[in-house]
Structure formats: structure tokens, C-alpha cells
Amino acid sequence: MTLHPAAPEDLPALTAAYAQTVQAISDLGHSLRPGDAERDTACPGWTVLDQFAHVVSLEAWVQGEEPPGLSADEQAQTPHINDVVDRFLTSRRGRSLEELLEELDALVSSRVRHLEAETTSSEDPATGPFGPTTLLGLMSSRLFDLWVHEQDIREAIGRPGNLDTAAAAHTVNLLFRALPRIVARTAAVPHDHAVILDLTGPVVGRAGARVEERDGKAHGIPLFTGEAEQHPDVVTTTLTMSTQAATRRAAGRVSTADTHVTVTGDEEIARRVLDALVITP
Known part of the structure; x- marks a missing residue:
């Protein structure tokens, strides 16, 4: 696997990327034009303002805020709301953009102070959206979530950017690390085949996986690891895309059909991999 720029790996690098990403989200909020807050985003049912409410809500939760409950009337009116994240979003849906940005600034200042403290360790226990983890694991998931929502906002208001940041590289890195599982298990690519994902930029990188059968089960074997291991000849399909795609x-956020990709090799395998490429829960 190759990647440029490199993705942040340790807590100080994740902290810096986190601070930069949240600042970018805050800057977008402070510079919205009339009508921008009401625009729909790629998240079904979410406006731009809802994106800000989500970012603030989840940040408050991972810093210790108790999730709000829903009244019987609210449950009846919004039966799709059934998890913590949705309850938080609902609780802040009535707040103005100014209120949300003020709360976000306070939350992030507190978080960065804690992350940069000498007594803070990357192995400190933490509670994340998917259960108990370490502080390093929490910040990894937070950076991914924040950058994706930054891109949701940018796309909705027609202001692309920050596709070459540490947070962008972090997101690509998570995708690359998931590729062996995606190829072998989710996409069920046949054994003796390989898939390469080639990103043209602004984050430039290449990752691949070949499928090998072991004890009747498919295993994804990473390619481009830098090791001297010899790989057998395989049928290879390459998907070439931009960082954004x-x-x-x-x-x-986009369907397979709407993803701009150049395929070299088996079109059906490429489609199956694209269908399986989603790494958000």
C-alpha cells in the first residue's frame, strides 16, 4: 500500500488533523450564504444545518454528554429514530447555526486541551460510537466521521476543498486497510483474482488484494506491502478513481452507477467491489 500524503498514525498527528478539520467545518458554517443551511445533503433527510447539528451532537456525546430520550409523541412522529446518534440530532434540530457553532468551538477547545495534556495517553480508555475503545481508536473514528461530514456540507453548498489534507489521507488509509476484507468477503471475488484500487489524487495511493482460499474460506492477501514475498500469478482488475470519487x-454517499471510475479488467468484478466499497456503518 502506498499513500501520499501520509495518513496520521499517532495521537498528536490525529489531534492536529482533528483540529484542522473541525476548524474547516466551523469556517464553512460562519461563511454560509442565505439559503445554504436549508440545502439538502447526500444524507437522506438531512439538511446542511442538520449536518452541523450532528457534528456538535456526536462531539458532545463522546465527551460525556448523556443521550437524550424521546417522548411518546416524538417516537410516534419519528419512528425511524432508534439510536443514540439520531436522538442527539433530534435534540439539537431546533437550534440556530450560531448556537451550534458556538457550542462546537467550546467542545473542540476542551477536547484539544485534553488531547495535548502531558497526562493524556493514546491508550486511555474511551467510549466511541461503536462501544469501548482507546483514545487513539476514538480519535481515528472521529476524524473519519468529521471529514466525511465536512465533505457532505461542501458538496451541498458547492464549495469543494480539503481533499489533500491529513484527514483525507486518513479516510483513504481506512479504505485501503479494509480492501482485503472487502475484496475477499463482501464482494466475494473468486480466488486467484486480485483487485487494485488506484487513486489519482489529490491523495495519491495504490492498494490491492488478491484472494486466496484457505480451509474452504476466502482470504484477502494485501499487495504492495513492501515485503519481498512472492505472489502467484492472478487475474487482476484495476479500479482507477479520484480521491473524491x-x-x-x-x-x-454516491451509488456505484454514479461513481466515476476507470476499469481495467473484469467489469463484473469491478462492479461487485464498488458495491461493497462502503465502509461507513
Whole structure:
């Protein structure tokens, strides 16, 4: 696997990328034009303002805020709301953009102070959206989530950017690391085949996986690891995409049919991999 720029790996690098990404989200909020807040985003049912409410809500939760409950009337009116994230979003849906941005600034200042403290360790226990984890694991998931929502906002208001940042590289890195599982298990690519994902930029990188059968089960074997291991000859399919195309598909924001990709090799295998490429829950 190759990647440029490199993705942040340790807590200080993740902290810096986190601070930069949240600042970008805040800057977007402070510079919205009339009507922007009401625009629909790629998240079904979510406006731009809802995106800000989500970012603030989840940040408050991972910093210790108790999730709100829903009244019987609210449950009846919004039966699709059944998890913590949706309850938080609902609780902040009545707030103005100014209120949300003020709360976000306060939350992030507190978080960065904690992350940069000498007594803070990357192995400190933390609670993330998917259960108990370490502080390093939490910040990895937070950076991914924040950058994806930054891109949701940018796309909705027609202001692309920050596709070459550490957070963008982090998102690509998560996708690349998931590729062996995606290829072998989710996409069910036949054994003795390989798939290469080639990103043309602004984050430039290449990752691949070949499928090998072991004890009757498919295993994805990473390619481009830098090791001297010899790989058998395989049938290879290459998907070439931009950073934006790959990450929007990985976030589940665009369909396979709407993903701009150049395929070299088996079109059916490429379609199956694109269908399976989503790494958001």
C-alpha cells in the first residue's frame, strides 16, 4: 500500500488533523450564504444545518454528554429514530447555526486541551460510537466521521476543498486497510483474482488484494506491502478513481452507477467491489 500524503498514525498527528478539520467545518458554517443551511445533503433527510447539528451532537456525546430520550409523541412522529446518534440530532434540530457553532468551538477547545495534556495517553480508555475503545481508536473514528461530514456540507453548498489534507489521507488509509476484507468477503471475488484500487489524487495511493482460499474460506492477501514475498500469478482488475470519487463511495454517499471510475479488467468484478466499497456503518 502506498499513500501520499501520509495518513496520521499517532495521537498528536490525529489531534492536529482533528483540529484542522473541525476548524474547516466551523469556517464553512460562519461563511454560509442565505439559503445554504436549508440545502439538502447526500444524507437522506438531512439538511446542511442538520449536518452541523450532528457534528456538535456526536462531539458532545463522546465527551460525556448523556443521550437524550424521546417522548411518546416524538417516537410516534419519528419512528425511524432508534439510536443514540439520531436522538442527539433530534435534540439539537431546533437550534440556530450560531448556537451550534458556538457550542462546537467550546467542545473542540476542551477536547484539544485534553488531547495535548502531558497526562493524556493514546491508550486511555474511551467510549466511541461503536462501544469501548482507546483514545487513539476514538480519535481515528472521529476524524473519519468529521471529514466525511465536512465533505457532505461542501458538496451541498458547492464549495469543494480539503481533499489533500491529513484527514483525507486518513479516510483513504481506512479504505485501503479494509480492501482485503472487502475484496475477499463482501464482494466475494473468486480466488486467484486480485483487485487494485488506484487513486489519482489529490491523495495519491495504490492498494490491492488478491484472494486466496484457505480451509474452504476466502482470504484477502494485501499487495504492495513492501515485503519481498512472492505472489502467484492472478487475474487482476484495476479500479482507477479520484480521491473524491473513492471517498464519497466509501462513505456511501454516491451509488456505484454514479461513481466515476476507470476499469481495467473484469467489469463484473469491478462492479461487485464498488458495491461493497462502503465502509461507513
